[in-house]
Amino acid sequence: MIDLQLIGIGTGNPDHLTRAGERAMRDADLILLPRKRADTADLLDLRLALCDAVLGDRSRVAIFDLPRRDAAAPYLPGVEQWHDSIADAWAGAVAAHLPDGGRLALLVWGDPSLYDSTLRITERLRARGMGVRVDVLPGITSLQALTAAHAIPLNTLGAPVAVTTGRRLAQDGWPTGFDSLAVMLDGQCAFDTIDPDGIHMWWGAYLGMPQQALAAGPLGEIAAPIRTRRAALRAEHGWIMDTYLLRRGVG
16 A cells, blocks of 8 residues: 655745645655756755655655656647556556555656546556555645735625636636636647737746746736747746736726
8 A cells, every 4th residue: 555645845946845745745754856857956955855855865765757748739639648647657657666565656746636637546556456545735826826925815896706727728818707717738839829908917937936036017018018028938947837917907
């Protein structure tokens, strides 16, 4: 039996890790970390630094190569295939390092509940017959870090908020019935696809990290500067994680 601890670690700031998350890391028999492309090595380095700070050494840390999604495949089938490949990688690591079972920890960026597929991949292990018990240790989400960085509430008084992705915003437009729209996973600047009139934007990248970048203002005024800045940051760091909040009727 694998006791799987899914530990939300926030958005890159070591202070985002909760005490419960620290205890789960210390109690784990194995902490499994993903290694992506060479130009995103600092994502692995951040997790390793967190292990160093909490554990003092890396004797219970193992690294696996994260499979890459086929960007040429249709989106949803491509993601399903990608998740299957990640489940294969997890199963291989468990067989190699915890053949008799034990406590396994995964350090999840942000929080496992919000636009993260760790829980869905876990279900693939169960479907294959692996005995898995799951505990989720919540973390600070990018939306929390964004609103904190700008010192704003996520919602207006008594009003709902829609949370969506850049792909869906570009595909479907602004959802009906919402004046506040939080957008995640937007690699293509989908805010360029909507009418900017009357919309205010709060944007943040690398939230909580030393290289944190912020911008806020009327969408029509800041969209182009954000697009330019975003491209420069990606070129500088090899990757970017950003999110933003759009709101109608501000000012």
